[in-house]
Amino acid sequence: MLVRWSALLPLVSSIPVICGQSIATTRYLEICSEDFLDVYHPTSVYETFGDGLDLSPSISSSSNISQTASRFLQSKIGVGATSLKLRTSFSSEVGHHLYYTQTHDGIPFANAVVHVSLTKTHKIASFSSSSNNFTQIASSKPSIKLNDVIPAIEETLGGDVVTDERLEYLARENGTAALAYVVEIQNLAGAIWYEAFIDAHSGELLSVTDFISTSTYRALPINQPNLTSRQILISNPEDLVASPLGWHNTGSFITSNTTGNNVETFKWLDPGYVYTTASKSNITTSPHPVAGNPNLTFDYPVNASLAPDFTTPAKSFPNLDAARVNAFYVLNVMHDLTWRYGFTEDAFNFQTTNLGGRGNLTKSNDPVRVSVQAEDVGVDNAFFASPADGTPGFCYMLFWDHTSPERDGAFANDILAHEYMHGVTNRMTGGGTSRCLQSTESNGLGEGWSDIMAEWTELTAAGVKDYVFGAYVAGNTTGLRSYPYSTNATINPWMYSDIETMVDPHDVGEVWANMLHNVLAFLVSEYGWIDTNKAMKDPTRREGNVVFLHLIMDALPLQPCNPTFPQARDAILQADSLRYNGVNRCRIWVTFANRGLGLNARDYINDFEVPSDC
Missing domain, CATH: 1.10.390.10 (Neutral Protease Domain 2)
Known part of the structure; x- marks a missing residue:
């Protein structure tokens, strides 16, 4: 029988499996085969203003964007300046974007997000708010110690705590606000990366942010002829506007393997290794990138007739070097492409070093790390974990067993592009927290x-x-x-x-x-x-x-x-x-x-109307 958790989660030994329920503000996450965690996401009020909303002189400031946004929000939602904290902001080619959190006793609310975008001329372009007037707010002083409940939470979620604790409030569906310890739980070998919210008064697991975007595809196992190689040698593909030092310079050291400022690709030979830092020693020891020569020539042709062997103690992974190189090439191209179109350092992108004075307000030390041929995770899938700005993204590319021999996802450029885009959309929606694409919709x-x-x-x-x-x-x-x-x-x-x-x-x-x-x-x-x-x-x-x-x-x-x-x-x-x-x-x-998302479409009811002037 499936139930929704409302108390401290029971201990389970199995690795969590994620599933969803199609509700715009809710997502049920299946943590074990018989239980669900009801994850609540407050509804956002959202308005757009076309060419921009002119503000009264008492609100608008011609010189201070933050001041203008703050005054507008106070007048719009009736929340005092002391109850709003600017979390992140950045400017793009089309305007300025500011993201606030509601606070109480100086502690931010994790899921009470307020956002305003301004045009280049400081008019209001869009506004959204999921802030709340709470019926009850828990005490800001914890009554239990996190260490007392961490072992149970780790066993429940199937991973280990990899970050220091912090306190945040969590808006609940019943109109109350709970005080929560917030930690990240990680088991990369099991494709697990959660941000866990644990009640600081009861020890109950209240909610999780699932940083991993799984791509579980509907497919028919119909065999096809072996892959005909289409590899070519591509010289100097770097976009030196988006990657000024090229792809093999982190800003701290130069590499001659498949690591760099934007992307690191490797065969993960130690599935028990917790890969949480960007140190050079870790890059070159536990995960194994492929080496080129000092001239950075990575020339590894594919032999598509070879099949992997997962069953014998020796195991074999054909075309491994070519897989690491292709994933490194494609995801670096994706970095450069999305940088050109707005996913820059200021907009919370993935880079070890934010170069050339760019991204001064955002965090670095967060390239995308890619484990190719990750057979310990499974087959017929791909994953992308996109935690908050400042923590590296993590991508798994697996084998697919719908053909003989099996095909390697690291040579499927559409899947690589798909996975990287998960990182883009998770970071750019909501201001770099990666918390804002969590409802099923x-x-x-x-x-x-x-x-x-x-x-x-x-x-x-x-x-x-x-x-x-x-x-x-x-x-x-x-x-x-x-x-x-x-x-x-x-x-x-x-x-x-x-x-x-x-x-x-x-x-x-x-x-x-x-x-x-x-x-x-x-x-x-x-x-x-x-x-x-x-x-x-x-x-x-x-x-x-x-x-x-x-x-x-x-x-x-x-x-x-x-x-x-x-x-x-x-x-x-x-x-x-x-x-x-x-x-x-x-x-x-x-x-x-034409597809039902007309002017009055809402609550999953089709509407085919367009504005009267159209």
Whole structure:
């Protein structure tokens, strides 16, 4: 029998498994096979203001962005200045983004998030708030010691505490606020990385943030011919604007292996190793990167006829060097691409060192670490853990057993792009905490953004054709999703209302990705297409694929914590207003409305209406 936990979790020895319930403000996380943890995410009020809301002189400050935002929020939500704390902020090409937390006795609320974005001229562009007026707030002085309950929590969640404790308040569904110890629980060999909230008065496990985005794909095990190698030697691929020191310089030391400032790829030979620091000694001892020569030549051809052997004590991992190199290349390209379109050091990206004076207000020491051929974790999957800014991301690329021989996810560039995009969307939504795509609906949005990024990297012509995701690892021509992404409703029938009964964020993500596919198709038909390699290096272009990626990336910091489909749509419309003066507004509305996400769509009820002036 499945029950929802309401008391201290029982001790379990099994590794947690994550599942979801399709509720916009709630996500049920299955920690063992018979119990659920009810994770609550407050609903966000969200408003956008088109060209920008002019403020009265008593509120607006022509010189102090933070002061303007703070005064606006106090007048908007009636919370005093002493109850709001600026957590993070950054400026982008289209405006200024500030993220606040509600506080009590100087202690922040983890899930009472307030956000405001301003235009370049200090008008209000968007506002969101999940702040609360609480019926009861727990004492700010803990009545138990964390060490007394940590062993039980570690055994329950299947990992070890890897961070120091801190105190935060947690808004509860019944209108109260609990005082919580906050620690990170990690077991990388088991694909586990939680931020745990433990009641500082009762010891109850109240909530978790799941930093790992799992990509559990629907696939048919249909065998296909062996991979025909398409490897080529690519010289000097680094974008020296996004990566000024190249890919093999961390700002502290130069490497000649697959480690660098943005990405580290290796074969993880010690699954019990807790990989939490960025020291050079750890990079070169427990995880094993592949070495090049002093000229940085990494030339390892693939022999696709070889199969891995997991069963014998000796084990064998064919094409391991090539796997490490391909993952290193692709994820560095993803770093440089997303940097060009706004995922910079200021916007909480993944880098060991924030170079050239950039990212002064954000944290460093957080490259993406990639374990290829991670057979101890499983097969037929991929994972990306994206903890808060300042802690490294962690990616697992596994084998897929739907073909003979098995295929290596490290050679599936669409899956690599998909996984990296999880890190982008988790960091850029909500101001770098990675806490703001945790409800089932918003987690599904994350899956959709990741799929559409994979498609974006693979565009080859001006006509946006139906897109099949994951065909290589599936070993078939239909891929890993229910339907191809298509503008044709006969080929892909997904509508907004379909997500009401979906319990898996990956299913929800298919609906969102197909909507975005339709937006991409419209923009490319309207403005044309430029070769992806050129689009990656020159985001000032006006072709449709460039416009689309700007709208997606610009919208992420504009939207609220744990956004719904209508709120994510509104953020894209607001991004179009800020960057392109709303020129695409009506066509974007029509495109979303065609899939049920029209003007009055809410609560999973389709609506096909668009604004009257469209």
